Amino acid sequence: MSTELSPADFAKCIAARRAVDFIEDGMRLGLGTGSTAAFMVRRLGERVREEGLKVTGVPTSSRTAALAREEGIPVVTLEEAGWLDLTIDGADEVDGDFQLIKGGGGAHLQEKIVASASDRMIVIADGAKDVARLGVFPLPVEVICFGWQTTQKLLSEALEGRGHAGAAITRRMAGETPFISDEGNFILDLHLGQIHDARALSLVLNQIPGVVENGLFIDLCDIVVLGHEDGLVRIR
Numbered sequence: 001m002s003t004e005l006s007p008a009d010f011a012k013c014i015a016a017r018r019a020v021d022f023i024e025d026g027m028r029l030g031l032g033t034g035s036t037a038a039f040m041v042r043r044l045g046e047r048v049r050e051e052g053l054k055v056t057g058v059p060t061s062s063r064t065a066a067l068a069r070e071e072g073i074p075v076v077t078l079e080e081a082g083w084l085d086l087t088i089d090g091a092d093e094v095d096g097d098f099q100l101i102k103g104g105g106g107a108h109l110q111e112k113i114v115a116s117a118s119d120r121m122i123v124i125a126d127g128a129k130d131v132a133r134l135g136v137f138p139l140p141v142e143v144i145c146f147g148w149q150t151t152q153k154l155l156s157e158a159l160e161g162r163g164h165a166g167a168a169i170t171r172r173m174a175g176e177t178p179f180i181s182d183e184g185n186f187i188l189d190l191h192l193g194q195i196h197d198a199r200a201l202s203l204v205l206n207q208i209p210g211v212v213e214n215g216l217f218i219d220l221c222d223i224v225v226l227g228h229e230d231g232l233v234r235i236r
């Protein structure tokens, strides 16, 4: 397992594999997005094929949906599932209060909806994502394309009022063209450095016209599984 992986990917992989141990027969699962979540989906696929584990999965992106199908995991929509027992997903940062920044892969809108429709959320990550304070990772905000420059300006003003005057806001690109989310929207990345009150900031951002969803996950994560490059897995 470890031989072809970089140390960071090894850490992601062992966290993902450990989290799959929490999955029980019959569960309806939210399947996260990103490289760590992909390790989880592959391990789940192994369990489905080798143990005959019966689960259904609601993917949080078109990428995860394709991988889950490839792995032989039955995929359903959130509407079909109704409610989920467990969501397992990666994160870009996690703090000591289980607050997260997500959306590095541009999928935080579907990820937040799916996590909100789950009894429990397990976050899987390499140890480097464990931070004392959120904000070094640029905070993704999904915005509709119409009038996005106005939304960007309103975001700047809102940030100014919250002690982030002059914070850079960049539109995410995919090479030469703007990144487009699965829902057809742009992503603006907010370069904040540190976030003092994530809960308050999340509420402020989501009130701005044009903002669809921000990448702060508050009160959604229940368990964090962190993999380390030395092979240690820490659960809290």
Ligand code: 5RP
Residues within 6 Å of the ligand: 032, 033, 034, 035, 036, 037, 089, 090, 091, 092, 101, 102, 103, 104, 105, 106, 107, 108, 111
């Ligand atoms: C996608 C996400 C990912 O979970 C997050 O970016 C972590 O990605 P990775 O596991 O590749 O480091 O939020 O929107």
